[in-house]
Amino acid sequence: MSNNMRYFVRSIAAGCLATLVGCAANNVNGPYGPQPWAGQSVQAGYPNAAASPNGAAHEGSSVVGSAAAAPTYRGQAPAYGGTAVNPVSPQEQSQIVAAPAASYAQTPYTQPGAAPAYTPAAPSSFPTLPQSNFGAPAQYGAPAGYGAPNVPPTTAVIPPTYPPQSNIYAANPAAQGPPGLRTAYAGPPPSPGLYDPLQRAYPGDLLTPEGMTNPLDNVRPLDLDTYVNETQTGKLMFGVGVNSDSGLVGQIVLDEQNFDWTRFPTSWEDIRNGTAFRGNGERFRLEAAPGVEVSRYLVSWQNPYFLDSPVSLRLSGSYFTRIYTDWTEQRAGGRVGLGYLFTPDLSGNFSFRGEEVDLSNPTIPTPPELQAALGRSELYGFGYSLTHDTRDSSFLPTEGHLLDAGFEEVIGTYVYPRVNLDARQYFTLTERPDGSGRHILGLTGHAGWTGSNTPIYEHYFAGGSSSLRGFEFRGVGPKDLNVEVGGDFELLGSVEYLFPITADDMLRGVFFSDFGTVEDKIRLDAETFRVSLGFGLRISIPAMGQAPIALDFAVPVHMLHNSDEVQNFSFTVGFSR
Secondary structure, three states, X not given: OOHHHHHHHHHHHHHHHHHHXXXXXXXXXXXXXXXXXXXXXXXXXOOOOOOOOOOOOOOOOOOOOOOOOOOOOOOOOOOOOOOOOOOXXXXXXXXXXXXXXXXXXXXXXXXXXXXXXXXXXXXXXXXXXXXXOOOOOHHHOOOOOOOOOOOOOOOOOOOOOOOOOEEOOOOOXXXXXXXXXXXXXXXXXXXOOOOEOOOOEOOOOOOOHHHOOOOOOOOOOOOOOOOOOOOOOEEEEEEEEEEOOOEEEEEEEEEEEEEOOOOOOOOHHHHHOOOOOEOOOEEEEEEEEOEOOEEEEEEEEEEXXXXXXXXXXXXXXXXXXXXXXXXXXXXEEEEEEEEEEOOOOEEEEEXXXXXXXXXXXXXXXXXXXXXHHOEEEEEEEEEEEEEEXXXXXXXXXXXXXXXXXXXXXXXXXXXXXXXXXXXXXXXXXXXXXXXXXXXXXEEEEEEEEEOOOOOHHHOEOEOOOOOOOEEOOOOEOOXXXXXXXXXXXXXXXXXXXXXXXXXXXXXXXXXXXXXXXXEOOOOOOOOOOEEEEEEEEEEOOHHHOOOOEEEEEEEEEEOOOOOXXXXXXXXXXXXXX
C-alpha cells in the first residue's frame, strides 16, 4: 500500500477513535463535563473544568474520586441549604455560561431555617437513577427525583408540628427573667420582612432559648415621685345616750388614729392644715362622758408597733364616778399595758393598773363589807392575759370567736388574786347572695373568781341589759341587810339568735336566753341558777351612729323569789355625730 493510502487510513482510525472517546465522555459527564454530586461545596463557575482564568483551582472546589472539579454557576443555589454563591463581577460576566436546565443534583426544597438534609457522596461510576424525595417533606411540593443518587427510596419525612406557644425559659433556666414573663412563637416565621417585637428577631432567624434575651435587659430604671393625700384619720364626735342601767349620759370624743406626740406645731399653719401631732400611726383618744348617774373621763395613747416591733404600748389615765343605790364610788388612776402579737389572731398582754378608790354615802343600815371599804383605798394590780380573736368585727360580729384568759394579782390596801375567762362564738346560719340579711347565732360565756380578801367594790354583780336580762341592774347575787354586796364567783352565759326583718337590715329581731349565777364562793347550785327568756329589736339608724337601738323584753323562768329583783324591759339608745 502506498504511503498516501497508509496516511489516509490512519487519519480515519484516529478520527473514529476520538469520536468514540468523546461520545463516551459526553454520556458519562454530560455536555459540560462532570456534574457535581449533591453536597459538594462549590463557588466559582467556569466552562474550563480544570482551572480559572489565572490558572488557580476554583475556591472551595472539591474532587470526587478521580473526576475533575465540576463547574457551578454564579447565582445558583448550592445543594441542600449550603452557602449561596457570591455575586459575579463585571470582568467575569463574559465567561459565565448558563446553568443546565435540571439534573439529579438540583437543590431540593427545604423549610426555611431548617437544618441541611444529609446526602451521602457517591462515586462517579454510579448510574444516574431518579430517586424519591430524600430529605424534603412531601407536602411542600418538591417533585420526585431530587436527591442523592443511588440511595434506596425512603419514606417521606413527616413535617414537625409547632405548638402555638412555648415558654422560652423552660429549656434555659439560666435565661434571665421570671418564668412566664414572655413566650416565643415556636411555629413557622412570620411574613417576610416584618420585625417581630415579641421575639426580637426578623423572619427566618432561628429562635433558640440560648439565643433569647430577657426583654427587661434594656429597661432603664425610672425615678417616680408619688404624691398622695392622706385620708381622714381623726374625728371629733358629740353624742348622747340613755340606758336602763346607767341613765342619761352625754359624750364628747376626740379620736386620732395617726397621732405623733413628737410632732409639735412650728407655726399656726401646722395647726390649720392638720399636720401638727400627726403622722406616726399612734392612737390618741380624749373622752368626756358626763352623766346623771355615771360620769367617765379618759385620756389614752397607744403605739401599736412600739419601736417598729410587734410590741404595742398603751398608756391611759381615767376618772370615774358612779352613783349606785347603796353607795357612791369614785376612782382615779392610770394603766400601762404592753402587748405582743404572736399571730394575727393571738396576742398576749401585760398590764399594770394603779387606782385610788373612794367610797362614800353608804346606805343605812350599812353591811359590814361596805363599812370596811368606806373611805379611800389604793389598788395596784399586775395582770397578764392571752387573747385569741377571729371575729370579723369587734363591734357587731357575725362570724368567728373570742377566747380570753386573764390573771391579775392585786396589792395595796387589799391583797387578792383575780381570774377571768371569756368565750364568745358567732355563726352565720344563712345570708343573701350579696352578703346582707345574715341570720346570726351567738354564744357567750364568762367565768370569774376573786380572792376572799376582795373589797366590795371589786366583787362580781349580775343583772341588767349587759348580763342577765329580765333582772334588775345588779339584782342577782348575795345580799346582806338587803344590800347587794356581790360575790367572789360568777358564771354567766347567753344564747342569742339575730335575724333580719327588713330588706335593708335596718330592723332586726332577736330571740335570746340568759342564764347564770353569782355566789359568795365557787359553787353551782340549781336553786340559785337563774334563767330568763326574751326577745327584742335592733334598730340601726345611720344618722344616729354605728350603735343600734336595743330594745329587749325578758321574763325570768328560774329565780330566787325572796331576793331577786325583776326588770322585764331594758333598753339602750345612743346618738353620736
